[in-house]
Amino acid sequence: MDVFTAELSQALLRMGLFIFIGWFLARQGLVVSAARPSIMRLVIGVFFPALIFSRVCNNPLLSSSSRAALYLGVGFAMVVVGILVSRLVAHLLGFKTGVTKRTFAYAAGINNFGYLGIPVTAALFNDHVMGVLLVHNVGVEAAVWTFGVAYLSGKKGWMFLKDLVQPMTVSLAIALVLNFLGWSNSAPVLFATQFTHVIGECAIPVGTILTGVYLFETIQGYRFFAEPRMTTGFILCRWLMIPMILLAAASFLIPDAELQKVMLVQAAMPAGIFSFLIVEMYKGEVAVALRCSVFTIAFCPLITPLWLYLGSRWLHLS
Template sequence: MDEYLSILRLILPIFAMLAIGFVLRWKELMGQAVEKGMVELVVKVFYPCLIINSMIEASSFRGSVGSFWGPLAGFGTIVIGFLVCSVVGRVVGIKKGKGLRTFAFSAGIYNYGYLPVPLIVDLYGADELAVLFMHNVGIEIAIWTVGISFLAGGSLGEGLKKIFNPMVVALLVGLALNLSGWNTKLPSEVTSSVSMLAACAVPLGLLAIGANLFDHVRDGEKLWDNRDSVAGIALRLGVLPVVGLAIAWYFPLSIELKRVLVFQAAMPAGIMPIVLTKHYGGQPVVAVRVALATTIVGMLTMPLWIRFGLGLIGG
């Protein structure tokens, strides 16, 4: 029980930031223009700096071949998620043209950034965070290739063009610094500046997400649906965590990567699918239902899965 409460205490501030963003939009202290600017800064400046900073602070990856299994694991868990959610979506009666693709896309993607980052930093530090970002490269590839093609019928080439976004470029830069040893030779003025920018990534990102959720509430959208919401909870918080934990338990991976898989398996559905479904012709309200329902219920289930998973891998 004490271990569960310890993990829950780490999670609650994350949800508090979402709630603050929600209230700021409600009180008109964070308008859409402000939120848009914040998101631009987070995606193009702050989050890339967070990635580079973690690579600078991490121990050298040189010789750590096992760490490069991370992208493959990230890619695999997301693609498996798409396939499982698509099959179950059909079984529960969600049809193509009525939200099936959006449901499979949104339930298949876990919150791989904003929620696990602060938890992993608090518990394990920079080395573990660097492995997380390596793992997340595979997720980005899965989303922009298999995911977007599945959601909107886009070509594989279009998706591949979007893989090299600022965050992936930042990972490549940070990895090059780490492997070359230059991460220890950078001037303190540079590392301090990168560190300060990195510190803005998670809190500002969470505030923007909270504000965006308020918009859906304000617009009177039906945010709970017995089929979409319950199926999303059952899959994202019940069935799919077993897949991630099974990979972490069975395969001979590094303990750092195993821990990343445990944390990612416990996460609720991601927020990013809400934005992507708007852009690629999906049904955003379905993505909102899945994200909101799994995030709320996830406050209770995340500590349980993390505690069980860490015990399973001995980490």
């Protein structure tokens, strides 16, 4: 499998350009901070649910409930394992128990599963694998908003399960039900699939541009190597331990070839670009999460192709 393709280079370049456009628009005052929440609601509540529906509905790989459960479960487990591994690294590096340690584990444990994972997957694989990725990513979202938020906030209990009922999970549920009932080839559903495909195409560009807007407003005074211990932790988590764990799991535990391809891409991803927004929402240390996002994304043009190359050989992907 050749991962050093023009399509992969273009996917990485597009992400960088979208972020720059958002940064430039914010710098010029063309997108003000008051507009961010509305755009975010549009991305999360409309564009991404449409993208999920169009890629999942009528996908032959998702006609089995057991397969869908596998993809969701692996996505959920990936976040749980990532946070626990990052917590262990924070402990070994001497982080004191508290908000900083929890923020580090949360930010380092969650990867860029969507905004970069989707275009990279599209550049390397076909639409069937993309459908698997989108179901997998809903499992990731479920873990981010339940286990992840519970850990970040330091609270216990089941109150965060209510966050599972949101547009992306509802869209996924409807698409899967239509698949299981055999209705996905009916004329009304085919029209809905085509319609949501057009809307869903806006998800990645608009969401990534919005990321640039957020970064402009939060990155003031950022110093790249100001926290060497923290930087070392990010390197250990995102560039060494978590990729190796994901690839080992894909190699020894996952028989599904499409899911192996999804896990290959996930292993190569930098830290999640929106983690610092959730950290801010739940009173964590935004500077820690922002440092993790910026540092790992800055080096992803080197690290991502490297892990894609190593992982494809490990998994014997053709």
